[in-house]
Amino acid sequence: MQQRRFIGLTAAVAALGIAAAGLTGCGSDSGSGSVTLKLVAADYDIAGGSSTKAYWHDVVAEFEKKNPGIKVDVSVLSWDVVDAKVAEMVKAGKAPDIAQIGAYSDYAAAGKLYSVDQVLSIPVQANFLAPLADAGEMKRVQYGIPFVASTRLLFYNQTLFDKAHLKPPQTWAQLEADAKALKAKGVKTPFALPLGSEEAQAETMMWMLSGGGSYVNQISGYDIDSPENIKTFNWLKKNLVEEGLTGPVAPAKLNRQAAFDAFAKGEVGMLNGHPSLMEQAKKKGVKYGMVPLPGAEGKAKASMGVADWIMGFKQNGHREEIGKFLDFTFNDQNVLAFADKYDLLPATRTASQTMQNNGKHPELKEFLAALPTSELPPVGKTSWPKVSETIKKRIGGAVSPEGDPRSVLEGIAKVATEAENAE
Template structure:
């Protein structure tokens, strides 16, 4: 997941700046070979009062009290810089012992990471939800340990639906188009929010590909970006959705996800694809909404998009045993629930997922949890994905503009993807 922040929210800049100096010793010899492990983690809070640092500091102290002799030093950075900082430290020969960030494949490809089997106890490994664990594999060996996850649903503004006389949320593209047309006729500013701008174009793109029966790759991991299904999907979007003014007056190619989320919380958007964080934002603004599975070309989409953020253990400092003990603690049911519950994210382990689904305190998350076992994830195991994602951000929006050529654009991205993939072999 190449990104700014995918599941999390950007942390306050002041908090990040205060933590930055703690990173300078990562991977150094200052500890003299002791049993201190260093973790760099992403911040899922949007202000100092809900910063993830509080969680990690508390967890580290509890772990230390139960594992005498092992120390855990934690640095928490915003999503805008944490991936870049870890990459810089690894390149400088100062890798942390653990990193909880957005992507793992580049590090795994050059032999920097321990495998899951080398770190985790068998029960901890077995607890991972299989579809998410598989997304952490490179050549069938798991190096990326999922930390938190999310799925996507279609959000519908209930007040605007009532105003437009729409009785039920759409299940198909035809129903989606009809609902958007009614919303437009009722004066809704943005009947459907289509963020194909650079912030999160790869996510919106994948959701539409899945709803049209395609995806970024096939079932053996080969890129299929310009498949007939994907081309047909973007032709439909161009002609039947954007072309008919059902996405508002703005250009989807220049529309970012957070802009659409913000507009939804102002009551200006009828429908959009969203993740659990949008619930918090909408609830805070008093927006009444319903959530349903993504509509498909002729019925419910065969799958929704899943997103995972990753934990990984670096070999450089030789703390395999200490890292493994800490991770077994991190992935206990109670600790997984503690973190995911704070930020309305989904657990990546079966015991925690079952417990959350049964807890009425988290009943709003049940529709997202239900979609998780069959969710499809970015091809994060590919070292080529970073460049492919960048290309999608730059080009995909043009497919839905007037005169856009989905076949040509998707074909160009496909050729670039295959060239990058082959160059890395």
């Protein structure tokens, strides 16, 4: 979910080696005496500390106390290596029992994962927020379990808005007018539009949704070059980029983190952001507000949701033990402890409702409200990684001076169709 900071590769590999050794001697038949589950998890500690390890230590300690026949061996690896290391383990025939990583679809397509109904109890299955559970499906069977979630909102610099006597926009026309007013006041980047390679696929989807489109439709799969999407990028090019409202860095060369950093310096009037931007802005003393991204004529049809995933691998045959541990992991206490620690959103209904009601995170209220009706990228398609990479490389060209939105979107759509037909 791009909330990721990195630990050294040497340390990560060493941790993996120690963890892999822990697999030796584990029984392969579920329920046959003492079993040690191997869990590989991603590190969410952006300060480079050990808080993620501490979280899993507490969860495992309590679980093992209640389930004396099951041990859980946890390796926490940085986001820059964890997906690749799990892939290496699977390829080497040493799959973990459980992995908490960024994607599940390749493993599901290869038949390596338990389906969710094979491992989770019915009450736990039913407790996940619908958009997140749906995004965990491949060919109408759920394999990916949403571990934690986020949504996106429009951030605006409250101080700059007050100086220009502006209100947060509710439509594209108002957004354009606000951006022009900020430019007239000397704001360096009235609206930051990061279509660089870091996370262009996310910025693209947010704008597609605000224009009434999306990456996919319910009938024919990918719908990247739909009339709605073409109209959206024509508007962005003509009304924001060509008007000089997106700042000194061309959108195709602007990465998300650079845009966030500029916002935290007070140089950006508006941009789309996720919860981690709140903390970054606070640390720099930037006053901000947040509203849903405006649509062409009013409220967008949906906000973009994002999830990280946890999954159970079949290789070691520990279906029953995996299910017990995952059921325990998704009790409200554990879910809320993790979400609280990292300013993220719970993936379950009950924990989400508790977070909304307990008053501990008022700044997350808008994000929580957007999550139940959010739309996620088509992560259940094994073609999505290739399509996503193509978007990152090409979409910035749609709003460049010589670019044509229709041609760029049609080119990406052609790649998507070919990739989907190859599934």
